[in-house]
Amino acid sequence: MKFAISRVRCAALLAFSCVVAEAQAAPVVATKRTTLNHSEKTSAFFTVSVDGTGTYTAEDGWAPIAATQGAVATAVTTKKSFSIAGDSTAVGNWIDGNRIPAGITLKFDAELTITAIPAPGSYLTMPGVNSSISAANRGIGVTQTFGPTGINDINLSAGLEFSAVTVSNVSFTGTPTETGFTFTPGGVSNFGTTVFRSNVFQEANHGMVLTPINAPANTIGFGTATGAIASNLVMDNNFGGSGASSSVFARQTGPYTLVVTQGAGCIKGLAMDYDVTYDVSASGGAVNADFNGDSIVDGADFLIWQRGSGIASGATREQGDADGDGVVGPLDLDAWKTNFGTGAAAVVVAAVPEPAAALLMGAAVLSIAAVRRR
Known part of the structure; x- marks a missing residue:
């Protein structure tokens, strides 16, 4: 019987230690989206129309880094300078709102190059008759004719080559609006296309194939x-x-x-996802996870935190607020885990735990409590 109890206690403690390790290791990964588009008056790909009479301004901040006229350029590099003022909160585990903590501003530059293929001899263009608003609104085509007469969709066996996105000048400035937290900058990475937009593609009659240059077997078919x-x-x-x-x-x-691969095509725009990473932890300093004041941090204190979890303002230590920020949330659970089985005060060192970690922790506490009763 003693052996069975010890085995249960060991399993519970193992679950506890694994959860603590997981909570401390994972940074926040926020996936965000940006879109590049071409419309009647704005474009991420062109600044001048095919005949040189029309001009385009940036589309949602994306614009060619140099003047680009349709049917003249063989490639275009488009760029956007991002500036994101955060509005996310501790209560939302920092992934609510725009997924950047309130008080933090993220800035960076991103560049993407699109090239007409087959090369040489292919030029980027806006399809159709240039005087037609609807035709000029159709996005990127490809022509083999240089100049104002070279206006076309992307015909059979022609297409576009998309480079990887280059990210530069990444900076996180400011401090979290919510007191009691330390922000550690991460980075911006993994820009990648997730959807294409077209207003002329006919799925029943047209076909296009996306082929990764570094993994040519991993093709994706359209239409x-x-x-x-x-x-x-x-x-x-x-x-x-x-x-x-x-x-x-x-x-x-x-x-x-x-x-x-069949018929013709035309790309009006594309959407790309990307990842922003960073860490937010409680500021160093003494915290008190002994919520019931009995001089030991144990399962009873966890139950107090559990009942108070979600209080967003004005919380007290007796309700589960270990770090004194007025909020009962994951960082207070970190404080409890860090000090479990010890006296009341210690320094919070863990990062924000994942929801699954909190559930596993609850199971571990119940197992330990059951063993103690027996």
């Missing part, structure tokens, strides 16, 4: 085309998502090609 990863995806006049018809596919970080 009539098949692929190793996905086939017959939809490419409509939207960026996918809830209620939208365009197909969202696995993130493609590039470089890759997009080539017409």
Whole structure:
């Protein structure tokens, strides 16, 4: 019987130690999205129309880094300078709002190069008759004719090559608006295309294939085309998502090609996801996880934290606020875990735990409590 009890206690303590390790190791990873588009008056890809009479301004901050005229350039490098003022909170585990902590501003630059293929001899263009607003609104095409007469969709066996996105000048400035927290900057990475937009692509009659240059077997097919990863995806006049018809596919970080296999094609825009990483932890200093004041941090204190979890302002230590920030949340659970089985005060060193970690911790506490009763 003693052996069985010891085995249960060891299993519970092992679960406890694994949860603590997991909580301390994982930074916040916030996935965000940006879109590059071409419309009647704005463009991420062109600054001048095919005939030179029309001009375009930046589209959601994306614009060519140099003047780019349709049917003249063989490639275009488009760039955006991001500035994101955070509005996320501790209560939302820092992934609510725009997923950057309130008080922190993230700035960085991102660049992407799109090239007409086959090369040499292919030029980027806006399809159709340039005087037609609807045609000029259709996005990126490819022509083999230089100058104002070279206006076309992307024809059979032609296409576009997309580079990997280059990120530079990353900076996190400011301090969290919520007191009691230390912010550690991370980075911006993993830019990748997840959906294409087109207002002329016909799934029943047109086909295009995306082929990663570094993994040519991992193809994705659109319309009539098949692929190793996905086939017959939809490419409509939207960026996918809830209620939208365009197909969202696995993130493609590039470089890759997009080539017409049947009919013709035209790309009005694309959406890209990217990851922002950082750490937020309680500021160093004494905390008190002995919520019931009995001079020991144990399962009874966990139950107090559990009952108070979610109080967003004005919480007291007796309600589970270990770090004195007025909020009962994951960082207070960190304080409890760090000091479990000891006296009341210690320094919080753990990062924000994942929700699954909190559930496992609850199971560990119940197991320990059951063993003590027996």
